[in-house]
Amino acid sequence: MNDILPWLYDSLIALTLLWIAWQTLSTRDLFKAVLLFIVFGLLMALAWVRLQAPDLALAEAAIGAGLTGALLLDAVGHLRVPRRPGPRK
Amino acid sequence: MEKLYLALAVFLMLNVAAGLLRILRGPTAADRMLAAQLFGTTGVAILLLLAEAQAVPALRDVALVFALLAALATVAFVKRVWYRKPEDIP
Amino acid sequence: MNLIDLLGTLLLAAGGFFFLAGTLGLLRFPDVYTRLHALTKVDNLGLGCVVVALMLRADSVAVVFKLGLIWALALLATATAGYLVAHSARQHDIRPWQGPGEDV
Numbered sequence: 001m002n003d004i005l006p007w008l009y010d011s012l013i014a015l016t017l018l019w020i021a022w023q024t025l026s027t028r029d030l031f032k033a034v035l036l037f038i039v040f041g042l043l044m045a046l047a048w049v050r051l052q053a054p055d056l057a058l059a060e061a062a063i064g065a066g067l068t069g070a071l072l073l074d075a076v077g078h079l080r081v082p083r084r085p086g087p088r089k
Numbered sequence: 090m091e092k093l094y095l096a097l098a099v100f101l102m103l104n105v106a107a108g109l110l111r112i113l114r115g116p117t118a119a120d121r122m123l124a125a126q127l128f129g130t131t132g133v134a135i136l137l138l139l140a141e142a143q144a145v146p147a148l149r150d151v152a153l154v155f156a157l158l159a160a161l162a163t164v165a166f167v168k169r170v171w172y173r174k175p176e177d178i179p
Numbered sequence: 180m181n182l183i184d185l186l187g188t189l190l191l192a193a194g195g196f197f198f199l200a201g202t203l204g205l206l207r208f209p210d211v212y213t214r215l216h217a218l219t220k221v222d223n224l225g226l227g228c229v230v231v232a233l234m235l236r237a238d239s240v241a242v243v244f245k246l247g248l249i250w251a252l253a254l255l256a257t258a259t260a261g262y263l264v265a266h267s268a269r270q271h272d273i274r275p276w277q278g279p280g281e282d283v
Contacts (some may be wrong), residue, residue, distance in 0.1 A: 012103070035125055045151065045155070066154070076170055090187070100264065111214075123264065130223065148243055149242075163264065
């Protein structure tokens with residue numbers, strides 16, 4: 001009864017991570033996939049915190065969620081704007 | 090008091106899981122981005138609570154990075170994905 | 180349970196309540212602007228309650244200032260993001276919700 005709260009927290013974060021990973025892989029909308037990837041990075045940082053690795057959590061939040069997320073958002077923006085006026089869109 | 094911190098962290102994780110629904114069915118792209126903003130703020134709160142509950146002061150630095158990067162993602166979204174081309178503006 | 184603990188517990192409960200209100204607003208409000216209003220204001224108020232509750236039990240003065248600076252940075256970041264998203268939504272001709280009478 002004493003350690004039910006950490007167990008609850010860990011199982012909640014693990015289930016949410018698996019669900020986000022599945023949604024990221026199976027969605028058709030690219031922007032939604034990128035956004036879910038950013039959220040996955042944030043939650044993964046919280047999981048590293050629970051695994052007693054704050055340095056990995058810092059790296060995951062800065063590189064995984066922040067830097068890669070911003071670069072992927074930039075890439076999605078470039079994909080949406082057609083370079084030349086053509087038949088696309 | 091540590092138990093109360095952990096209980097509030099569990100509650101905030103439930104909030105995050107509920108906010109995921111808005112990402113999955115937001116009508117516009119801005120709604121989805123707003124849910125990511127919610128995760129930034131809630132993540133800061135969870136990290137501060139865990140820093141006190143687990144007695145790891147380094148987690149406050151992670152919370153600082155969280156607060157900074159949620160805004161960075163939103164700025165990248167507004168400037169690069171959702172902007173309007175100048176010739177479209179009447 | 181002394182006075183500091185009682186005050187901290189009350190502030191933590193208030194913070195949890197405000198976070199719940201922010202999530203409900205995100206899920207239930209009708210358009211972008213109202214959701215923005217719920218997220219940028221209510222969630223930061225909840226974060227402020229949690230920060231003050233943690234400040235009451237902090238070990239040193241440096242920790243108190245660090246917690247305050249984290250909250251200030253979160254406020255600044257959320258205000259900037261809220262302005263940018265609202266401005267961009269207006270540029271995209273998204274109409275504000277006019278009330279329950281008319282459908283948007």
